[in-house]
């Protein structure tokens with residue numbers, strides 16, 4: 001067995017009984033080895049016994065029980081002069097002899113090796129120079145140690161330890177008074193020395209995050225006098241780091257290896273951002289009381305699986321713990337190309353900077369404490385899974401998610417760029433072989449309306465998911481015929497918990513956010529009655545409801561109820577009636593004319609109010625028979 005290094009063999013460290021005080025056993029039954037060539041970092045909360053253990057290991061106070069071994073020999077059996085050569089100790093010394101230079105202080109490390117006079121030989125001098133070089137302190141050699149900075153002095157104290165040419169070094173909080181750069185540099189130096197010189201180095205620190213980054217092994221002194229030894233990763237995975245240090249305000253995040261503020265009462269947040277932006281956002285939001293939600297699975301596998309089980313996945317944010325792709329959240333924050341988007345309680349709010357977002361999030365946290373939101377942001381995987389499932393219903397339901405290449409334009413172009421809209425109308429007129437711009441505009445408007453109703457209605461009915469068709473992030477592409485191709489660059493979504501809010505939100509998203517500006521744009525380029533356009537929008541809604549009732553018969557009641565509620569709001573009110581001649585087979589009877597009959601060979605549209613009731617019933621019966629045959 002390799003005896004080298006420092007070994008604790010059933011060590012009990014503490015303080016013997018004194019007058020009026022009983023024996024104080026701070027740590028008991030410790031078994032661990034600090035191997036040569038390795039940096040062992042001793043961590044533990046205040047009062048855990050780090051200094052007590054280091055002093056016991058250094059032989060400065062006796063173990064109450066058990067033995068400390070150095071290279072296989074019990075330290076109390078090693079003569080003091082020999083121990084001084086084998087073991088160097090750097091304690092927290094701030095009061096150093098005023099007159100010593102850095103070289104003289106480092107030279108003290110040679111004393112166990114010098115003769116009776118204590119004079120340094122030329123060889124000793126070379127070793128001192130080597131030690132100063134090793135800690136990059138040669139340039140400080142002639143400076144009085146009292147004039148050195150804390151970091152410089154610590155390096156010289158390490159040089160003194162090295163000059164001793166020991167096989168092990170013990171250091172008690174050498175980084176305590178150092179700035180971040182010097183702390184990292186000193187720990188890096190100790191690890192390098194351990195590796196290059198084969199030294200067993202044991203160092204205590206309160207800098208946990210640094211310890212977890214640099215240590216070869218951690219000795220964690222946990223409350224109750226236990227010592228957990230292992231690599232940083234082993235101890236993190238075993239959960240002992242969090243158990244020892246988590247407090248009311250701070251908790252250890254095993255994934256990132258850092259401690260996070262745990263104000264926590266605001267709610268849970270999911271942050272989607274690349275690189276450094278994610279931790280920055282999480283930290284800024286943590287200060288305002290938001291706790292980062294646990295993410296269970298990430299990466300391609302999760303995307304694939306979310307797609308596969310999208311149908312069964314709609315309960316992912318049920319709030320009963322982490323779902324397939326994460327814990328339920330009340331707030332979702334995403335970084336976009338030019339800022340940040342927060343999704344909260346069914347709203348999507350944009351911010352240019354983190355401070356603006358953070359300030360808003362404080363109020364959101366207050367709101368949350370008073371009234372829990374009824375709409376919770378769904379995870380991006382749940383949203384993309386539902387959208388891709390709904391896309392399979394048919395062309396009008398297709399919505400791609402991802403980056404857009406050349407040729408895709410924001411939906412807002414259709415609202416604001418009259419030239420673009422005129423061109424689209426002219427294309428439709430040409431394709432339908434009509435010279436009547438009004439007729440082409442009517443048909444185009446109805447087609448776009450159907451396109452805008454289908455994905456969000458499909459997601460709501462088939463997946464209990466509200467999606468936010470933000471016109472700034474939805475892009476369309478010119479296509480000669482068929483439904484307008486649509487693509488979303490990032491899509492927010494909410495799990496529906498309160499069905500009463502679905503209608504209101506869908507109305508807000510589709511009618512207020514999309515169809516109203518679209519109708520205004522149409523009216524700016526074509527002389528067309530608003531009643532006609534809203535009749536078309538209603539007809540498009542009814543067509544979407546009819547398709548969904550057919551492909552999701554088990555949700556047909558929900559689809560019809562939602563359709564009727566939507567038809568009762570804003571400009572859709574009084575556009576017509578959603579009849580249901582047979583359960584699950586809704587039909588729309590509209591009040592205004594869509595002008596379809598003016599197309600060459602057009603005839604009447606299926607919703608036309610002018611169809612005689614008898615004929616209408618025949619048509620319905622035929623349509624129902626056809627759809628049953630098709631199923």
Ligand SMILES: Nc1ncnc2c1ncn2[C@@H]1O[C@H](COP(=O)(O)OP(=O)(O)OP(=O)(O)O)[C@@H](O)[C@H]1O
Pocket residue numbers: 015024026044045046047048049050051052053
């Ligand atoms: N001379 C002493 N006599 C009795 N008890 C002591 C003595 N010195 C320290 N202690 C006690 O031993 C326990 C461990 O103290 P120690 O200083 O070793 O802890 P530590 O982990 O180094 O703490 P810190 O992180 O605060 O420096 C504490 O409860 C402390 O009060």
